[in-house]
Amino acid sequence: MVIRLVNVGGRVEQACPGHNFVVHSVYIAALDSVPAALYCFLRALNEIDGLEGRNGFERTIMYSISHGGDTDTVASMAGALAGAYYGLEMIPSSWQQSCEGVEEAKRDAALLYGLGEKHGVDIDSKI
Secondary structure (H helix, E strand, O other): OHHHHHHOOOOHHHHOOOOOEOOOOOOEOHHHHHHHHHHHHHHOOOOOOOOOOOOHHHHHHHHHHOOOOOHHHHHHHHHHHHHHHHOHHHOOHHHHHHOOOHHHHHHHHHHHHHHHHHOOOOHHHHO
């Protein structure tokens, strides 16, 4: 479904007939939060009008919250995808300092990375 969303250039109503998913509205049904997050992440891979000069991570978060509806859920999922894709260095330090639990998240990420290395997974080649 995500590929269909991207291929219609954001005209989600046409891509998902019968769903309660309209990106440029104030309502996103919980069932559609995952596709909405995937769409926002994929859409933010490229420049977005009004978000010029922002990096991909920032675009993802800002685009996700700009539509209203269940923005905290959509932005957190899209942000998780963007964080995994872009890495910690793309998350502005001011955002990190404002984020509850950032130190625990960094610790958990380091533990997961270490687990992969311990089991012979070449993490860098997977990215």
